[in-house]
Amino acid sequence: MGLEIRNLTKRYGDTIAVNDISVSLPKGQVLGLLGRNGAGKTTTIKMMLGLVQPDNGEILWNGKPFRRDGLSIGYLPEERGLYPKSKIAEQLRYFGQLEGMNRKLANERIEYWLEKFEMIEYKNKLASELSKGNQQKIQVIATLLHDPEIIILDEPFSGLDPVNATMLGTVIEELVEQNKTIILSSHRMESIELFCENVCMMKQGRIEVSGKLQKVKDDYGYKNLRITSELPLAPVFHKFNMPFEQNGTVYTAKVHNENEGMDIINAAAEAGIQLQNFSLLEPTLHQIFVERVG
Numbered sequence: 001m002g003l004e005i006r007n008l009t010k011r012y013g014d015t016i017a018v019n020d021i022s023v024s025l026p027k028g029q030v031l032g033l034l035g036r037n038g039a040g041k042t043t044t045i046k047m048m049l050g051l052v053q054p055d056n057g058e059i060l061w062n063g064k065p066f067r068r069d070g071l072s073i074g075y076l077p078e079e080r081g082l083y084p085k086s087k088i089a090e091q092l093r094y095f096g097q098l099e100g101m102n103r104k105l106a107n108e109r110i111e112y113w114l115e116k117f118e119m120i121e122y123k124n125k126l127a128s129e130l131s132k133g134n135q136q137k138i139q140v141i142a143t144l145l146h147d148p149e150i151i152i153l154d155e156p157f158s159g160l161d162p163v164n165a166t167m168l169g170t171v172i173e174e175l176v177e178q179n180k181t182i183i184l185s186s187h188r189m190e191s192i193e194l195f196c197e198n199v200c201m202m203k204q205g206r207i208e209v210s211g212k213l214q215k216v217k218d219d220y221g222y223k224n225l226r227i228t229s230e231l232p233l234a235p236v237f238h239k240f241n242m243p244f245e246q247n248g249t250v251y252t253a254k255v256h257n258e259n260e261g262m263d264i265i266n267a268a269a270e271a272g273i274q275l276q277n278f279s280l281l282e283p284t285l286h287q288i289f290v291e292r293v294g
């Protein structure tokens with residue numbers, strides 16, 4: 001049970017923004033939606049929210065049509081959507097009431113979230129008086145205020161400094177622990193790696209890679225061999241015709257498996273090169289992204 005996107009397609013004139021994509025996301029899990037600018041992520045999200053009508057395909061939640069009015073959804077759009085001349089608490093209360101919250105509950109939740117995001121002193125300020133990052137935090141609060149079951153976050157870290165990004169990261173972690181179903185669209189690969197059990201990489205409207213993050217990494221076919229050596233290692237890599245990168249005393253190369261890595265280590269030992277350390281690391285999502293959709 002959960003989200004099921006089937007053969008979804010959207011055209012704008014000659015542009016196929018979303019081209020026959022199918023994705024499923026079990027309830028209570030997190031999906032990282034990735035892709036370069038213009039890949040079709042926002043269009044996909046907008047079709048889920050009923051803001052854009054698909055030309056083809058369907059979106060289901062627990063086997064029934066995914067309808068915004070019948071479900072509790074929190075949506076953080078990429079673009080800002082606050083009323084510049086309205087006080088923060090007032091507009092948050094308004095957003096909460098739109099989602100069916102009574103005034104008392106809305107006030108309690110507003111206090112809770114403003115405290116959590118260290119924003120309580122901005123309660124009676126106008127949105128236009130807030131910095132870009134602080135406006136973003138208010139929008140995140142507006143998204144989460146009614147405790148939605150499904151949360152869609154389009155570039156949530158946009159405009160946040162590292163401290164605020166960490167603060168939001170902690171909140172997302174808590175939402176994951178609460179088994180919320182989350183779609184996180186972001187260009188920040190490290191955030192996707194941190195929070196998302198499932199990933200979907202889009203390229204020109206199509207799905208290029210999708211599935212469990214761990215499986216995507218396992219299927220990539222390479223691991224990263226990282227060696228620290230005071231002595232030059234280039235001759236060893238050359239012996240195996242293996243491309244490598246050198247950054248000071250740190251050498252990295254892509255190997256297919258552990259044995260291939262050990263061949264390099266053994267060859268270095270045979271050449272009398274004492275290594276400071278070596279490790280075999282999983283590919284990063286960034287690496288997979290650059291190769292597959294970059």
Ligand SMILES: Nc1ncnc2c1ncn2[C@@H]1O[C@H](COP(=O)(O)OP(=O)(O)OP(=O)(O)O)[C@@H](O)[C@H]1O
Nearest residue numbers: 012015016017035036037038039040041042043044
């Ligand atoms: N309303 C529209 N009218 C015409 N073309 C559109 C419209 N909305 C999106 N497109 C086009 O559809 C394609 C997908 O756009 P979309 O905004 O979904 O990409 P995205 O992956 O969200 O990109 P970004 O990372 O830049 O937000 C792009 O080629 C875009 O120009």
